[in-house]
Amino acid sequence: MKYLEEFSDPVLAGKLVEQIHATVTKPWAMMEVCGGQTHTIVRHGIDQLLPDGVEMIHGPGCPVCVTPLEIIDKALEIAAQPDVIFCSFGDMLRVPGSERDLFRIKSQGGDVRVVYSPLDALRVAQENPDKQVVFFGIGFETTAPPNAMTVYQAKKLGIPNFSLLVSHVRVPPAIEAIMQSPSCRVQGFLAAGHVCSVMGTTEYPELADKYGVPIVVTGFEPLDILAGILRTVSQLEKGEHVLENAYQRAVRDEGNPAAIAMLADVFETTDRAWRGIGMIPQSGWRLSERYREYDAEYRFQVQDITTQESTVCRSGEVLQGLIKPHECSAFGTLCTPRNPLGATMVSSEGACAAYYLYRRLETPVEVVSSGG
Structure with missing residues (x-):
């Protein structure tokens, strides 16, 4: 249980909360980038323990949530084709497309399979040479290296019936886009520790300096989050804006060189x-020219699919931190985990799902003193 019980100690949490209260003298708004951090914050009521005026803005760090509707529809189009075995992690099966989801495709006879690794999908391709096997590769920098390795292996082993539907995104450009928005209220960031464990921290000091915002690399347990908040508000109170690594047990400045090299070989950056x-x-990333033959968008000619988002669902504003989930009129009524209108409700890391799961709005949370 190392790093679970130790980093959830209520006495230590109480002391960190006291330090935050002692540090803060004015209102501040900071964004946790990762959806996993959002769930920790909401589940443990961390945002309710903070001083009045200190706000946690839930960022777009849920890979399922930020996967665009047009990519979902492309996945559905491919999965519905005969002689296709469509492989995905389980969290994508209930994400709604324009009219259906992968579960609906499966119920209609499509061969949709849940796998636990992209290499599982590659084995499926080896075992079914008469089928086209597609793996749905989504996510941030964290999940990109194993997907890159799988394509590398497909080419090395000469497996022609495997392809990857790519929807990989990168965190630093998203931070820049958020800061450039006219409606931006973010004054500091808690950066996602697992992303930085892969890519390192070299891209963040320039962003912190350019936009005058502290960026603190943070883990996912309650004490990680509280320590990250303390470091962020300490910088804000001092008028500082630098990168700090508060997750040194997992993150090195240089990241994972082998993973970075694999990404550079298989992928290239793209809008x-x-x-x-x-x-x-x-x-984002797409497959480089050397590996383009393994790109499912090109193999199945679905590049031109376009979509229109729901006019009722306000998940886009939730993802940008402009509103909290309960401020959407569909939340908890028209939109629930059993009948989601948007990915922020269906995803296990989505902000809407966190608010619904922990009954944040329906039952006010009582803050119980830790005695620390």
């Missing part, structure tokens, strides 16, 4: 649309 945010320049 990428983010659901609810729009197009962000150079914010």
Whole structure:
């Protein structure tokens, strides 16, 4: 249980909360980038323990949530084709497209399979040479290296019936897009520790300096989050804006060189649309020319599919931190985890799902003193 019980100690949490209260003298708004951090914050009521006026803005760091609707529809179009085995992690199966989801495709006879690794999908391709096997590769920098490795292996082993539907996005350009928005209220960031464990921290000091915002690399347990908040508000109170690594047990400045080298070989950066945010320049990856034959968009000719978002769902504003989930009129009524209108409700890391799961709005949370 190391790093679980130790980093959830209520006495230590109480002391960190006291330090935050002692440090803060004015209102501040900071954004946690990662959806996993959002769930920790909401589940443990961390935002309710903070001083009045200190706000946690829930960022777009849920990979399922930011996957654009047009990519979902492309996945559905491919999965519905005969002689296709469509492989995905389980969290994508209930994400709604324009009219259906992968579960509906499966119920209609499509061969949709849940796998636990992209290499599982590659094995499926080896075992079914008469089928086209597609793996749905989504996510941030964290999940990109194993997907890159799988394509590398497909080429090395000469497996022609495997392809990857790519929807990978990068965090630093998203931070820049958020800061450039006229409606931006973010004054500091808690950066996602797992992303930095892969890519390192070299891209963040320039962003912190350019936009005058502290960026603190943070983990995912309650004490990680509280320590990250303390470091962020300490910088804000002092008028500082630098990168700090508060997750040194997992993150090195240089990241993972082997993973970075694999990414550089298999992928190339590209403009990428983010659901609810729009197009962000150079914010994503696509397969490089050397591996383009393994790109499912080109193999199945679905590049031209376009979509229109729901006019009722306000998940885009949630993803940008402009509103909290309960401020959407559909929240908890027209939109629930059993009948989601948008990915922020269906995803296990989505902000709307966190608010619904922990009954944040229906039952006010009582803050119980830790005695620390």
